[in-house]
Amino acid sequence: MKERQILPSIDASPYNLLMTQAAPALSDSLLATARALGAVENGQSLTDALLEVQPDLRPSAQALSFYAMRHWGQAMALRRLLLDRVPQNPTVYALLGLSLLLLEVALSEPVERDPAAPTYTAHTLVDQAVQSTQGQRDTLNFKGLVNAVLRRFQRERAALLAQLAQDLEAQYNHPKWWIEALQKAYPQDWQRLLQTANVHPPLTLRVNVRATTREAVEQAFAAQGITATAFGTAGLVLEVPRPIASLPGYSQGWWSVQDAGAQFAAPLLELKDGMRVLDACAAPGGKTAHMLELAKIKLTALDIDNARMGRVEQNLERLGLLNDEVELIAESAMRAHTWWDGKPFDVVLADVPCTASGIVRRHPDIRWLRRATDLKPTAKLQREILDSLWSLVAPGGKLLLVTCSIFPEEGELQAQAFLKRHQQALRMPAPGQLLPCLADPEHPAGQDGFFYALFSRQV
Ligand SMILES: C[S@@+](CC[C@H](N)C(=O)[O-])C[C@H]1O[C@@H](n2cnc3c(N)ncnc32)[C@H](O)[C@@H]1O
Structure with a gap:
């Protein structure tokens, strides 16, 4: 006989836009x-x-x-x-x-x-x-x-x-090769990193400060009995995950789903009104939106994947951030001759494709889909994208390298090799390797693993 089930709690994944319905068999x-x-x-x-x-x-x-x-x-x-x-x-x-x-x-x-x-x-x-x-x-x-x-x-x-x-x-x-890579890179921390990757993550939001205030969102949540804890400058974390479309303010664009570790990118760039900014690997647009929330910039957002670029458009539309100063292009960052007007950018965000080894708690399939042999070609692609982008940065301008990885080949080793290849690049203060962690007093929302390196182009 078919038995009705008690539904387990729904995961707080950014992909979870689904409403819980009557339990199927x-x-x-x-x-x-x-x-x-x-x-x-x-x-x-x-x-x-x-x-x-x-x-x-x-x-x-x-x-x-x-x-x-x-x-x-x-x-x-x-x-x-x-x-x-x-x-x-x-x-x-x-x-x-x-x-x-x-x-x-x-x-x-x-x-x-x-x-x-x-x-x-x-x-x-x-x-x-x-x-x-x-x-x-x-x-x-x-x-x-x-x-x-x-x-x-x-x-x-x-x-x-x-x-x-x-x-x-x-x-x-985790696969054996992955465990061994973490043992080598983090002899003290590898067990904690693997355990953190298996813990159900909280639902983490970033308030759209162009549309509202964090206090207003907290009040709207509280009115529906939803408790949220503030962190950083615009973050909110919900202990009890919910389907996101059911939360107040979703359709009004008051907030986006974004991990705490990803919320470092836009503020690091110290954006000012009128700056020319390139978001070279933009989709689905989490950091694109954050930059537009912080300043009235002239933004070119690029992604090689046409369908994913469509998601950038949808997200910016929902957040009320599309305007004449925002240009969305589905092209490769390495084919600047097809889309660049020749005017250098003050800021380039290079959130390059990576193995995503830092975000496995939200995407638990990633570890089983990757192979040890993926690391080398991925790091090579990152290097090629970075080198293409560097020539688009204005003298005195900045390039921010971001990956959501905890493998050094896609982080510190990549940043050091970049500095060696580019004499005009000066390394600026940035968080470097952020390791995934659970919530603690210092990280009320916990965080996924990210790598940040900021370079300025000397005049
Ligand atoms: C880590 S994701 C970017 C996440 C995004 N910045 C955000 O915060 O939502 C990397 C993106 O790089 C794109 N990509 C891969 N190769 C590219 C290339 N050659 N030029 C531009 N985008 C590329 C992928 O399609 C993917 O969407």
Whole structure:
């Protein structure tokens, strides 16, 4: 029989624009989630995979898949121990990983559980996982396999878990190469960084000070019983995540979703009215909007991805920041001859593409999608973009290098190599490597990992 489920809490991802609806059957949610996870195992981003889930199942599939990705090292290790061979069906293979994780939650003591874990009884879970194979033709033949694997896990749980104790991937839920890269770069901090990446992040906002004040937003939230804590100059953090479109002021453009670590970029640039500014890798426009909120600048915002550039336009429109001084161009930062009018920029923001290793707590699929071999070509692309952009900076002007990565190749090493290549570049004060952290007195909103290096072009 199909059982109605208790929906786990919805993740505070910037992608979560979804409203929670009447709970669907758990078996349907498990199958939809397994399809999304199977797509991630085949290289698709979780965001794209979730867009293919039917709308009524999406909120539960999102919550279940975010939990699963944060524990996927454990899921993969259990599958290896319990399966003699991989079933020739990616959905069933992912369903086994997902169900094993949820069954482990069901069988564990409440004090041992991740507070964000979706909890069902073991009986419900096994029954619904088996049931979920019966809804569609491609999974019909796997009922017996799912039943056998889950029941064996129930019987042999203690011995199986003991075998995971020596498995780094299962313990930290990151790929081995990633763990080793952090061990090398952060011999003191690597464990904390890996653990932070698996904690459900808060919903962090930046108030649009052109449209309103932080006090006004706090009051509007308080009127609906929503508690928000202020941080930085315009930040607000909500302890209890909510669907963002349901919060007061969303359609009026009073605020944007932006992690605390990303809110350093625009203020570092000390923007003044009338400055010529280039946002060279702008989409989806978080930092573009922040710059426009701080000063009346002449802004060229560029991104190579036409569809993502459309999101910049939508975001600026919602925030009331589009005007005649703002130019949006879908082109490569490295093809300046196609879009540049030849007048140097006072400020260039280079928020270059990166592995996104600093933002895995909000995008838990990233660690499983990246490969160790991605790092070199990504750092090379960054170097090429930076070198192209440097020639567009006016004498006395600034270039800000930003990445949302914690790998030194995309941070400090990149900045040092840039200085070596460009004699006229002078390094200015900037935060450098910001490491991801949970909320503490110094960081009320916690933060994702970012790297900032600011260069001024000597006259
Ligand atoms: C880290 S994201 C930028 C985030 C954005 N600045 C924000 O705050 O919302 C990097 C962006 O660089 C874009 N990109 C990649 N290669 C590019 C290139 N050659 N020229 C311009 N943009 C590029 C990607 O499409 C992606 O949107």
